[in-house]
Amino acid sequence: MLMMPLEIFATVATGLGAGLALIIAIGAQNALVLRQGIRGEHVGLVVLVCMLSDIVLIAAGIFGIGAVITAAPAVVVVIRLAGAAFLIGYAVLAAKRAVHPGTLHASTQTGTMxxxxxxxxxxxxxxxNPHVYLDTVLLLGTLANQHGELRWWFGAGAALGSVVWFSALGFGAKLLRPVFAKPGAWRVLDGLIAAVMLFLGIKMALGV
Structure with missing residues (x-):
């Protein structure tokens, strides 16, 4: 069946909106991209990994891997606990940077990643991050498959959302560098990152 360009455009736009809605929320991944973007450290690498990972996960969801995840909840539990441990550990490191800014100073090369x-x-x-499997794979995969023959156009829209968001967050963060020229601003940012990571880690560990 031939598909009208308008129908394809609408499906891509829907996928774009759904993708952006899921990834824009403050999370561990976004916090890292923002920090690396402000520091100007390996921004391209970090952004590329985030984009490619999302594209792979979206494709996996459309292929139906989400059904496998639903059928094997034990796998999600293991991923959840491992992810929680990493997030809490990262929160501790961020908190140490906030308390002792000299160990990782934005304007020096000391302690760079x-x-x-x-x-x-x-x-x-x-x-x-188990939420990436529940949201990106299961939810987006389900939404995409509701569009039948247009499911890959929906997936393309969702993938485009990831490309746009991570590129804007990573490379656009340099606009904030004048603000973070002062060590105090970095202490605030690292304090916020520590709080977000700790909150997400505890929430993930509790499975809520």
């Missing part, structure tokens, strides 16, 4: 550390951190925050 290596490319390998940035890669491991963004992969962990992305793939050990």
């Amino acid at each position: 290596s490319r390998k550390a940035a890669l491991i951190t963004v992969l962990t925050l992305t793939w050990l």
Whole structure:
């Protein structure tokens, strides 16, 4: 059956809106992208990993992997506990930076994150987050499959949302650098990151 361009456009737009709605909320991944963007450290790598991960997860959801996750709740539990432990650990490190800003100062090279550390951190925050499987895989996969033959256009829209958001967050964060030229601003940011990570970690550990 031939599909009208307007119908395709509407489906892509719907996918774009759904994708943005799920990823814009403040979370561990967004906090990392924002911090790396402000610091100007491995921004391209971090943004690329986030985008590619979302594209893979969205595709997996459309292929039906979400049904497998639903059928094997034990897998989600293991991922949830591992992710919670990592988030709480990251919260502790962020809190230490907030209390002792000299250990990781924005305007110096002391304590900067290596490319390998940035890669491991963004992969962990992305793939050990059970919500990414429930939201990106299961929810977006379900929404996409409701569009029948247009499901991949919906997926393309959702993927576009990830590309737009992470690019804007990572590369647009440099506009905030004048604000973070002062160590005090970094202490506030790291304090907020610590609070968000700790909150998400505890929430994830409790399964709520």
